[in-house]
Structure formats: C-alpha cells, structure tokens
Amino acid sequence: MDCGNGGCYQVIKCIPKDAEAPPFGVDDMTKLAYLHEPGVLNNMRSRYDINEIYTYTGSILIAVNPFTRLAHLCNSHMMAQYKEAAFGELSPYPFAVADAVYRVMINEDISQSILVSGESGAGKTGSTNQLMRYLAYMGGRASTDGSSVEHKVLEVNYKKLIQLLVG
Numbered sequence: 001m002d003c004g005n006g007g008c009y010q011v012i013k014c015i016p017k018d019a020e021a022p023p024f025g026v027d028d029m030t031k032l033a034y035l036h037e038p039g040v041l042n043n044m045r046s047r048y049d050i051n052e053i054y055t056y057t058g059s060i061l062i063a064v065n066p067f068t069r070l071a072h073l074c075n076s077h078m079m080a081q082y083k084e085a086a087f088g089e090l091s092p093y094p095f096a097v098a099d100a101v102y103r104v105m106i107n108e109d110i111s112q113s114i115l116v117s118g119e120s121g122a123g124k125t126g127s128t129n130q131l132m133r134y135l136a137y138m139g140g141r142a143s144t145d146g147s148s149v150e151h152k153v154l155e156v157n158y159k160k161l162i163q164l165l166v167g
C-alpha cells in the first residue's frame, strides 16, 4: 500500500501453513523460519507440551516455569554430560550456559556475567541454583572439613542475591 509519500507500504507474505511450526518445536528460536512473537510463543508452547521447558534464542536461554518436578531434568549425570559437550550440542539447559561462561572465564581469562531476568515466580531462583550448582561442580574441590565447595555455595541464600541483582 503506497500512502502517497512513497514510504508507507505493507508487505504481506504468503506463508505456507506449518512452515514455521514443526510439531515439537525447535530447540533454538533462531532456527524458526520467521522470528516473530506468534512464532516464538507457539514454539515455546509446542515444547512445553512435551515437557521441554528450556529453549535457546542463540546464546539466550528461555525458561518456562512448569510448576511441577520434571523427572528427566533431575538426572544427576547431567552435569558430567554438559561438561563434555559444546554449547548447543545437548538440549537447552542452565548447565550449558554455565559451562559456556566457565570455559571463557578459564580459557580466555575474561570475567563473565549471567543475567537472570523474569517476572516474579518465573523460576529465576531455581535457574540460578542450577547455574551455581554447575559452576561449583566445575570449580569445586573438597575442603579440609570434608564439605565440598558445591555444598557450601548452595547454602547461600540466592533469593536475596537475585533480589539485589535484578530487583
């Protein structure tokens, strides 16, 4: 539609039905044919329906709070698996984000930050627990009193820390 000044027009694309909606979604939104709000929401919904609550958008991890314990996400061997894998090789998960920053921090000696953001009750504390757990697992050693660094780190009140960081 030309509105007279030559700069006002509409583009209407003919998108085949299901062109951007694989039945179980995609694990990285950047794989969507069209990256727009309905496509993103539909993809997250498709994944949520199969209990996949984590989805990447490039290096960003999006989490949907399931409000229930998902057994396949509570596997104690997962940290070892993510330690061996490159980013994007395994399913989206906070361990992958923590692993990526840990590698840069150790290998390239560059300080790293992870921003955890979302509305109240979105699961920020839970996700931060997972991040801290993985970092403690990667960097921790048993101390002289027998308790591991991982255990000590997880005793910290993350909730207060997050409130300070993200308000």
Ligand SMILES: Nc1ncnc2c1ncn2[C@@H]1O[C@H](COP(=O)(O)OP(=O)(O)OP(=O)(O)O)[C@@H](O)[C@H]1O
Residues within 6 Å of the ligand: 065, 066, 067, 068, 069, 070, 118, 119, 120, 121, 122, 123, 124, 125, 126, 127, 159
């Ligand atoms: N990955 C998850 N699996 C299962 N339950 C979850 C998960 N993440 C969050 N929950 C549930 O949602 C509740 C709220 O999560 P959480 O406390 O992490 O949110 P929050 O974003 O830190 O909230 P606030 O900003 O109000 O402190 C948790 O108590 C837990 O019951």
